[in-house]
């Protein structure tokens with residue numbers, strides 16, 4: 001099969017086309033013939049040598065895809081050859097075929113293209129598990145998500161809105177802010193010209209913040225939280241180390257937590273998949289959630305896709321056309 005390997009840690013140019021054997025499904029796995037593969041920021045971190053695949057995972061990049069079931073492993077009852085699925089992957093999505101746990105696949109939503117469906121798993125699993133299961137977002141709460149125009153951000157805005165939250169977000173340009181407002185954010189803050197702390201404090205503080213920026217945002221997030229507020233950290237784009245006065249955490253009963261998806265157990269991911277099918281797939285069916293598509297690249301030009309992502313010019317998701 002055609003695939004993309006990381007030839008050495010480095011820039012986008014280390015993503016090199018190659019051919020390799022088609023994977024064989026293990027117990028409880030399916031092999032998917034990939035039509036489209038989603039591109040995510042963690043792929044760029046892996047390419048740069050800063051995010052190693054967990055033990056046993058494919059060393060190829062690619063955390064999500066959509067396509068058709070090509071082979072079914074022993075013990076799999078839900079899927080049959082030919083079924084259209086989108087799936088969370090332990091790696092290996094930048095290829096014509098990929099093996100994954102059968103319980104991490106979901107049906108392609110009715111009326112949705114494979115191109116769009118390929119963009120659902122990584123962001124939906126991450127947003128639901130962190131914003132709802134870990135962060136406990138409730139209807140009517142003031143919710144701040146940083147990086148509102150990112151793949152994660154565009155998904156978080158729509159799901160939070162569908163849950164009845166009041167959505168605040170940050171982005172790096174007025175154009176990106178407009179895109180966030182169109183998705184349902186009540187207020188989009190251009191962080192280059194406005195201070196999100198001031199905006200949120202004027203509203204009484206955020207009850208929940210979902211942050212991928214870290215660094216100097218950590219103490220500022222603490223200031224932007226309402227009493228009893230929660231901060232969920234899903235990345236540290238500007239670094240994980242910072243000086244913080246924890247007395248405020250204690251005095252205002254704040255919660256700081258976070259998680260990464262990839263190293264979690266197969267069982268945990270299967271539970272998230274079941275949650276998504278129950279709660280998020282109906283949002284898609286009623287038109288409350290749709291992936292925001294930025295651009296597409298052929299599989300062979302995965303390097304171009306990474307260059308686009310790292311330029312930060314994108315709004316929403318970047319996909320690789322594999323079939």
Ligand SMILES: NC(=O)c1ccc[n+]([C@@H]2O[C@H](COP(=O)([O-])OP(=O)(O)OC[C@H]3O[C@@H](n4cnc5c(N)ncnc54)[C@H](OP(=O)(O)O)[C@@H]3O)[C@@H](O)[C@H]2O)c1
Pocket residue numbers: 039040041042122126146147148149150151152153170171172173176191212213233234235236237259260261262309312313316
């Ligand atoms: N924990 C997990 O399991 C998990 C899973 C998936 C992704 N992630 C993380 O989630 C983040 C988003 O992933 P993605 O795939 O959606 O990538 P992406 O589309 O490239 O998003 C990165 C975003 O960060 C924004 N940003 C950078 N500096 C910022 C700042 N100072 N203030 C506000 N926003 C800022 C960028 O917007 P501007 O260019 O406008 O600044 C961009 O929209 C990444 O850091 C990724 O590693 C975590």
